[in-house]
Amino acid sequence: MSRLIIDGMKRLRGETAVQGSKNSALPILAATLLSGEESILHNCPDLSDVSGSVNILRYLGCSVSFSDGTLVCDSRNLCRTNIPNSLMREMRSSIIFLGALLARTGNAGMCFPGGCEIGPRPIDLHLKALSELGAEIKDDHGVFKCTAPNGLHGANISLSFPSVGATENIMICASLAEGTTVITNAAREPEICDLADYLNSSGAKISGAGEGTIIIEGVEKLHGTRHSIIPDRIVAATLLSCCASTGGRIKLNRTIPSHLRAVLSIFEECGCDVDIQGSSIIMDSPHRLTAPKIVRTMPYPGFPTDAQAPIMAMIAKSRGTTLFVENIFENRYLHVSGLLQMGANIKVEGRVAVSQGVECMHGAEVAAMDLRGAAALITAGLGAEGKTTVDGLKYLDRGYEDIEVTLSTLGGDVRRV
Numbered sequence: 274m275s276r277l278i279i280d281g282m283k284r285l286r287g288e289t290a291v292q293g294s295k296n297s298a299l300p301i302l303a304a305t306l307l308s309g310e311e312s313i314l315h316n317c318p319d320l321s322d323v324s325g326s327v328n329i330l331r332y333l334g335c336s337v338s339f340s341d342g343t344l345v346c347d348s349r350n351l352c353r354t355n356i357p358n359s360l361m362r363e364m365r366s367s368i369i370f371l372g373a374l375l376a377r378t379g380n381a382g383m384c385f386p387g388g389c390e391i392g393p394r395p396i397d398l399h400l401k402a403l404s405e406l407g408a409e410i411k412d413d414h415g416v417f418k419c420t421a422p423n424g425l426h427g428a429n430i431s432l433s434f435p436s437v438g439a440t441e442n443i444m445i446c447a448s449l450a451e452g453t454t455v456i457t458n459a460a461r462e463p464e465i466c467d468l469a470d471y472l473n474s475s476g477a478k479i480s481g482a483g484e485g486t487i488i489i490e491g492v493e494k495l496h497g498t499r500h501s502i503i504p505d506r507i508v509a510a511t512l513l514s515c516c517a518s519t520g521g522r523i524k525l526n527r528t529i530p531s532h533l534r535a536v537l538s539i540f541e542e543c544g545c546d547v548d549i550q551g552s553s554i555i556m557d558s559p560h561r562l563t564a565p566k567i568v569r570t571m572p573y574p575g576f577p578t579d580a581q582a583p584i585m586a587m588i589a590k591s592r593g594t595t596l597f598v599e600n601i602f603e604n605r606y607l608h609v610s611g612l613l614q615m616g617a618n619i620k621v622e623g624r625v626a627v628s629q630g631v632e633c634m635h636g637a638e639v640a641a642m643d644l645r646g647a648a649a650l651i652t653a654g655l656g657a658e659g660k661t662t663v664d665g666l667k668y669l670d671r672g673y674e675d676i677e678v679t680l681s682t683l684g685g686d687v688r689r690v
């Protein structure tokens with residue numbers, strides 16, 4: 274079982290490029306099932322969640338090759354429509370394959386994706402929306418079978434919550450449905466726009482992505498295409514947190530700064546100087562941060578829930594008190610126990626956490642319990658005195674491509690053993 278060993282208090286300096294977005298790659302990989310032709314995806318990150326998706330695509334009959342950031346998927350020989358439990362367990366967000374399988378074949382079978390560390394992860398919004406498009410869903414003791422006996426048809430779908438995954442499943446499924454689908458209260462995340470760009474480049478007719486209302490005009494067929502995946506805004510936020518945790522100064526290249534507005538304003542409130550130069554972000558952070566008053570997670574364009582953990586880690590040593598409100602997931606403070614081991618002063622009450630900045634943090638042996646919690650423990654370790662070891666790298670590797678290499682090139686003392 275590998276772990277990271279961090280020797281803290283080294284100021285991060287230098288520059289690095291940000292990897293492709295995990296949360297954009299995963300729905301697009303599912304959507305490659307639609308065309309029955311070859312999709313070429315550039316800037317695809319090499320992550321265990323991506324390998325999980327590739328294993329599902331290959332099991333379903335697709336031929337997939339992946340090298341040097343370019344993934345090629347040819348879905349012409351699709352020959353299965355069910356996803357076995359073993360592959361579902363490997364990749365929690367595999368529910369995103371449902372809409373694609375239904376649209377391409379009229380059939381889909383999979384077990385209910387279990388919850389994960391940060392919450393039960395229900396899929397009621399997905400299932401309700403797909404049934405409004407004409408799917409029939411039968412629950413057979415935890416395995417559900419979907420069919421579209423009369424084909425899929427357009428519908429007016431109003432989401433009770435702007436669910437990212439449900440919005441994506443609807444966009445994918447409705448692309449080949451007969452007629453027009455309108456999604457109201459749709460998710461607005463940049464990954465939604467990237468999925469729409471991929472689908473439109475393969476012949477879909479989607480408008481309004483990134484706004485609250487998305488219109489999808491169903492088409493007969495989609496064709497192969499080439500697409501470059503957007504940069505990962507959460508990895509960018511994480512690297513900036515690592516920098517601010519050490520009083521460092523870094524330049525991030527290959528970002529889309531407009532995707533990070535809510536996050537960058539928190540860094541500025543903490544006393545960091547943020548300079549945007551095209552697709553690069555240059556941030557200079559003070560020796561000690563000023564605690565922002567409140568960090569409240571919201572659907573995009575609000576502050577992203579995925580950045581809450583690394584930001585909390587960097588704020589642990591700031592001057593003042595910060596109120597965190599986690600409005601998206603039920604159980605997203607699993608990193609607090611590790612931060613407390615390192616000397617933080619944080620109190621959690623349900624969805625609220627109060628962090629009182631401490632003068633300094635010290636290294637400890639800590640274990641990650643979820644993906645962004647792993648990033649938080651690394652962020653804290655970089656700014657802590659002495660040695661920190663971080664276990665639970667299976668969570669980290671789901672979303673971060675060789676982060677220890679990136680941090681080392683920026684002057685951090687981080688080793689994977």
Ligand code: EPZ
Pocket residue numbers: 295296297299366392393394395396397398399400434435436437438439460578579601602603644645672
């Ligand atoms: C996506 O998850 C991301 N994952 C998450 O990133 C991200 O935190 C989340 O969006 C919010 O931005 C991927 O894109 C692969 P949701 P998703 O549906 O689609 C509830 C990471 O760290 N809900 O917007 O699952 C749900 O329980 C991961 O990279 C229902 O109640 O998020 C949650 O409380 C973590 N019923 C809220 O909505 C449903 O049918 C937001 O979920 C679906 C969701």
